[in-house]
Amino acid sequence: QGVLDKQLTLGDFVYRVLKQSISDMERMFSLLEIESEIKDSQGAPPLAVRSAEVRFEHVSFSYEPPRQILRDLTFTIAAGTTTAVVGHSGSGKSTLVRLLLRFYDVDKAGGGRIVIDGQDIRAVTQDSLRAAMGIVPQDTVLFNDTIYHNITYGRPSAARDEVIAAARHAHIHAFIESLPAGYDTLVGERGLKLSGGEKQRIAIARALLKDPHILIFDEATSALDSRAERSIQQALEQIARNRTTLIIAHRLSTVIHAQQILVMDQGRIIERGTHHELLAAGNVYAQMWALQHQQHAPTGEDEMLPLVAD
Numbered sequence: 001q002g003v004l005d006k007q008l009t010l011g012d013f014v015y016r017v018l019k020q021s022i023s024d025m026e027r028m029f030s031l032l033e034i035e036s037e038i039k040d041s042q043g044a045p046p047l048a049v050r051s052a053e054v055r056f057e058h059v060s061f062s063y064e065p066p067r068q069i070l071r072d073l074t075f076t077i078a079a080g081t082t083t084a085v086v087g088h089s090g091s092g093k094s095t096l097v098r099l100l101l102r103f104y105d106v107d108k109a110g111g112g113r114i115v116i117d118g119q120d121i122r123a124v125t126q127d128s129l130r131a132a133m134g135i136v137p138q139d140t141v142l143f144n145d146t147i148y149h150n151i152t153y154g155r156p157s158a159a160r161d162e163v164i165a166a167a168r169h170a171h172i173h174a175f176i177e178s179l180p181a182g183y184d185t186l187v188g189e190r191g192l193k194l195s196g197g198e199k200q201r202i203a204i205a206r207a208l209l210k211d212p213h214i215l216i217f218d219e220a221t222s223a224l225d226s227r228a229e230r231s232i233q234q235a236l237e238q239i240a241r242n243r244t245t246l247i248i249a250h251r252l253s254t255v256i257h258a259q260q261i262l263v264m265d266q267g268r269i270i271e272r273g274t275h276h277e278l279l280a281a282g283n284v285y286a287q288m289w290a291l292q293h294q295q296h297a298p299t300g301e302d303e304m305l306p307l308v309a310d
């Protein structure tokens with residue numbers, strides 16, 4: 001890899017840039033080596049990861065001042081724990097992730113800071129910052145290559161048994177083995193088309209192989225069938241265990257096990273706690289949950305449905 005896929009037309013590219021999902025951004029930065037507006041400060045040291053505690057301290061941000069998108073966000077993702085962010089479309093969930101990846105910096109004046117193990121992310125190299133993080137995006141873009149190489153993109157030097165172990169943990173190994181060409185099956189725009197759930201599990205395998213200190217999981221909003229959903233849920237639990245994890249969540253099944261849930265509204269955190277604490281508090285989260293439960297309980301699959309309607 002290393003260059004823009006020849007098959008990718010300019011139109012596709014522009015569409016992707018405009019669409020601006022986290023996966024596209026990651027791809028753009030890492031493959032196209034497009035210069036980010038963000039520069040490393042001179043002589044910046046690499047991030048020294050110890051326990052991988054992530055803290056947002058009074059973070060405020062606007063893409064285009066004066067319209068503020070994030071307002072005074074303060075929270076900690078304790079080392080090795082999972083924080084899930086929920087909220088309506090446009091409440092600022094993806095923006096929060098873009099700041100953690102440092103695609104943008106917090107506002108210059110009074111914008112607070114983001115620290116990992118006590119280090120302001122603006123003070124360390126971007127390479128080291130991104131090396132510490134693994135992303136499972138909502139819509140995984142697969143390269144026009146074999147499944148095997150799509151997984152090893154997470155760590156090209158990985159040995160074959162490590163690749164297979166990662167695929168097993170991501171609940172995608174059996175599926176891959178069932179294909180006539182197995183791991184050598186060509187995927188991507190010119191190869192086998194995979195479902196959203198299959199692609200997301202490939203992305204989980206890729207992230208597992210990278211074995212990052214910090215994992216960011218952007219849950220797909222589109223509905224998956226309940227088997228695929230459960231499979232992804234199990235894979236996620238596996239990868240998130242004892243790893244600092246930030247999930248942009250759309251489903252109750254994903255949120256319930258998080259050590260902390262942040263409910264966002266118009267760029268602010270309006271509630272926080274565990275699923276049980278938030279239910280007991282009887283405020284916004286509890287209402288959303290009750291509403292959904294009421295609406296969908298007869299199907300018996302209420303936990304699979306989107307947590308927050310757009």
Ligand code: ATP
Pocket residue numbers: 063064069087088089090091092093094095096
């Ligand atoms: P969704 O659940 O739909 O993905 P979200 O909670 O992730 O939504 P964000 O994508 O963070 O929301 O967007 C928050 C706000 O920031 C929205 O009002 C959006 O219009 C605005 N926004 C996002 N990207 C940009 C940008 N590049 N320039 C200007 N405004 C932007």
